[in-house]
Amino acid sequence: MQIPLQITVRDMEHSEALEARIRSKAQKLEEFFAHIVSCHVVVEMPHRHHQQGKQFNVRIDIGVPGNTIVLNRHQAEDVYVALRDAFDAAKRQLQEYSRVMRGDVKTHAARRPDAGSEGAAPE
Numbered sequence: 001m002q003i004p005l006q007i008t009v010r011d012m013e014h015s016e017a018l019e020a021r022i023r024s025k026a027q028k029l030e031e032f033f034a035h036i037v038s039c040h041v042v043v044e045m046p047h048r049h050h051q052q053g054k055q056f057n058v059r060i061d062i063g064v065p066g067n068t069i070v071l072n073r074h075q076a077e078d079v080y081v082a083l084r085d086a087f088d089a090a091k092r093q094l095q096e097y098s099r100v101m102r103g104d105v106k107t108h109a110a111r112r113p114d115a116g117s118e119g120a121a122p123e
Contacts (some may be wrong), residue, residue, distance in 0.1 A: 001030060003038035003063070010044035012056075012079075018043065021080060025087040029062070033094040038063035043079060058086035062094070069093045 005026050007019055026039050042059040056079040062069040071093065074086035 001026075001036050001038060006038075006040040008040070008042045010042065012043070012045040018079065018083075021083060025083060029087065029090060029094065032091060033064070033098060035065055036062060036094075037065065043083070045079075056082040058082045060086055060090050062090060064094075064097060067097065069097060 005023060007022050009018070022041050022043070026041065029039070030036050038061075040061040042057075044057050044059075045054055046057060054077060055075045056077070058071075058074045060069075060071045062071075069090065071086055071089050074082050074089065076082035076085060
């Protein structure tokens with residue numbers, strides 16, 4: 001990465017284990033797609049007044065050449081599950097971006113309006 005990994009933890013206690021897991025997951029993304037320019041991970045536990053358990057939100061912003069991939073609101077009751085799901089989604093998005101960059105994604109050519117009249121004599 002050209003810009004160092006940024007980690008933000010909101011509304012919960014910061015832990016070294018959590019930061020280490022995020023760094024490990026981000027490193028694997030970079031091994032998978034070497035052209036990552038930047039990565040910002042936000043982990044938060046929003047205040048909710050529901051009777052349900054705690055929900056952790058994970059947002060990942062990945063800067064790639066010419067674009068930014070944003071993954072938002074991967075929620076789970078376990079912060080590590082939320083991280084896993086968010087980074088799995090990030091990997092899928094990077095795969096798709098990589099296919100587009102390589103030109104593996106087919107694009108449909110625009111049809112000319114007169115292309116349907118084959119066999120007609122030109123005027």
